[in-house]
Amino acid sequence: MAIILPDEPTPIAKVPSTENKTGGWRTFRPIINYEKCIRCYICWKFCPEPAIEFDSPDAHPVAKPQLAKFDSVKINYDYCKGCGICANECPVNAIEMILEEKLEED
Amino acid sequence: MRHLPIPEEEYMLPGHTACLGCGATLVMRYLLKALGKNTILSIPACCWAVIPGVYPRRALEVPLLYTAFEVTGAAISGIKEALNAMGKEDVNVVGFAGDGGTADIGIQALSGAVERGHDVFYIMYDNEAYMNTGIQRSGSTPMGAWTTTTPGGKKRMYKWEPKKNMAEIMVAHKIPYVATATIAYPEDFIKKLKKAKEIKGPKFFQVFSPCPTGWRVPPNKSVEVSKMAVLSKAFPLYEVEHGKYRITVKPKKFVPMKDYLKMQGRFRHLTEEEIERIQEEVDRNWEELLLKEKITQGETHEI
Numbered sequence: 584m585a586i587i588l589p590d591e592p593t594p595i596a597k598v599p600s601t602e603n604k605t606g607g608w609r610t611f612r613p614i615i616n617y618e619k620c621i622r623c624y625i626c627w628k629f630c631p632e633p634a635i636e637f638d639s640p641d642a643h644p645v646a647k648p649q650l651a652k653f654d655s656v657k658i659n660y661d662y663c664k665g666c667g668i669c670a671n672e673c674p675v676n677a678i679e680m681i682l683e684e685k686l687e688e689d
Numbered sequence: 690m691r692h693l694p695i696p697e698e699e700y701m702l703p704g705h706t707a708c709l710g711c712g713a714t715l716v717m718r719y720l721l722k723a724l725g726k727n728t729i730l731s732i733p734a735c736c737w738a739v740i741p742g743v744y745p746r747r748a749l750e751v752p753l754l755y756t757a758f759e760v761t762g763a764a765i766s767g768i769k770e771a772l773n774a775m776g777k778e779d780v781n782v783v784g785f786a787g788d789g790g791t792a793d794i795g796i797q798a799l800s801g802a803v804e805r806g807h808d809v810f811y812i813m814y815d816n817e818a819y820m821n822t823g824i825q826r827s828g829s830t831p832m833g834a835w836t837t838t839t840p841g842g843k844k845r846m847y848k849w850e851p852k853k854n855m856a857e858i859m860v861a862h863k864i865p866y867v868a869t870a871t872i873a874y875p876e877d878f879i880k881k882l883k884k885a886k887e888i889k890g891p892k893f894f895q896v897f898s899p900c901p902t903g904w905r906v907p908p909n910k911s912v913e914v915s916k917m918a919v920l921s922k923a924f925p926l927y928e929v930e931h932g933k934y935r936i937t938v939k940p941k942k943f944v945p946m947k948d949y950l951k952m953q954g955r956f957r958h959l960t961e962e963e964i965e966r967i968q969e970e971v972d973r974n975w976e977e978l979l980l981k982e983k984i985t986q987g988e989t990h991e992i
């Protein structure tokens with residue numbers, strides 16, 4: 584007797600979690616001060632979502648001319664939950680955590 | 690142009706459902722960066738069973754088989770042997786479980802799997818309690834900690850038994866590779882994973898994985914508390930390759946246990962004498978580790 588398998592014998596999770604915009608969880612929003620950022624990518628390394636992405640070198644202001652050849656970083660607020668690890672680990676304190684409500688008021 | 694300290698590829702997607710600042714997500718992110726796409730995971734009941742989201746959602750770009758709480762070791766043995774039978778011997782098969790699922794309920798299946806010598810990875814993400822069900826004590830909960838089943842009170846019923854040493858239990862199985870790692874040192878973790886990838890046989894990692902929710906630590910401090918665990922000797926980073934110990938991070942200057950403990954609400958109740966006792970315990974463990982390194986290497990390494 585032939586074994587009849589269902590069309591999908593194994594459940595395949597086809598929908599990527601990126602459909603889930605966890606940015607809505609945020610209480611504090613990290614804001615990068617590009618005048619200070621040294622493009623070291625430490626924030627990218629430690630983001631647990633990950634919600635820190637790369638941008639072209641000239642997409643944002645640059646702190647020093649020597650850094651102008653390096654890619655910049657930007658935060659994807661669709662997914663950033665506002666944990667604050669990036670701000671805590673940034674070696675030059677270029678990231679400030681600001682209460683979302685306060686940003687809405689301004 | 691960018692010079693990145695760790696591999697750029699991401700196999701863990703955002704949109705997952707872990708708490709803010711969860712250390713266990715960084716363990717997964719770094720693991721998959723090191724092992725790459727040719728990997729199959731098996732995860733038992735634990736926080737990571739819910740972090741990927743509810744079916745049909747996925748947060749990981751590799752196949753994942755969920756198993757019952759106590760059988761991760763058996764599951765990865767079976768997956769590996771099935772792949773071998775199919776002639777696909779180059780796939781990384783990885784068990785990924787919490788400390789409860791590893792040091793307590795899953796220890797029998799794990800012991801059997803590594804003793805049989807399957808060519809698998811086992812990653813214990815050690816958040817030092819059963820977090821997914823609400824912060825119950827595990828064998829891997831450290832001395833002095835508050836949990837919901839060691840709630841303290843007048844009789845000071847905290848977790849007074851020492852932390853069960855899973856890495857040493859694996860070393861006692863004489864497997865080819867055992868390592869500890871933590872999220873504040875991703876370069877060290879990834880280096881160890883890449884080395885382990887070249888070794889045939891069972892490979893065990895105990896990865897210290899801060900849990901802001903269960904440890905009563907602000908979410909922005911989870912990487913910092915992980916670093917403090919290494920600098921205070923609470924969680925030394927080392928590897929044991931074919932029985933040879935090597936401490937991979939030797940802090941030039943240690944910080945007192947007190948500074949590490951004070952960062953965390955779960956240790957808030959500790960008295961000066963209790964902290965002193967814990968300090969003595971970690972000092973002794975560190976001395977023991979130095980001796981093991983010396984005896985097995987014939988010399989000490991400066992890193």
Ligand SMILES: Cc1ncc(C[n+]2csc(CCOP(=O)(O)OP(=O)(O)O)c2C)c(N)n1
Pocket residue numbers: 734735736737757758759786787788789790791816818819820821822827
């Ligand atoms: C046999 C069995 N007992 C109990 C449970 C309930 N349970 C699900 S997850 C969990 C805790 C897991 O703890 P741990 O392995 O430390 O992982 P963490 O949640 O901390 O990530 C428990 C007790 C279960 N699923 N199966």
Ligand code: SF4
Pocket residue numbers: 613629630631632633634635658662663664665666667668669670
């Ligand atoms: S606040 Fe947390 S989630 Fe948001 S970008 Fe920083 S590290 Fe990532």
Ligand code: SF4
Pocket residue numbers: 615619620621622623624625626627656672673674675676677678
């Ligand atoms: S850690 Fe700070 S300096 Fe480094 S890239 Fe991020 S924001 Fe810039």
Ligand code: SF4
Pocket residue numbers: 706707708709710711712713714736740816820821899900901902903
């Ligand atoms: S309870 Fe702890 S380990 Fe579990 S998802 Fe939350 S932070 Fe991570």
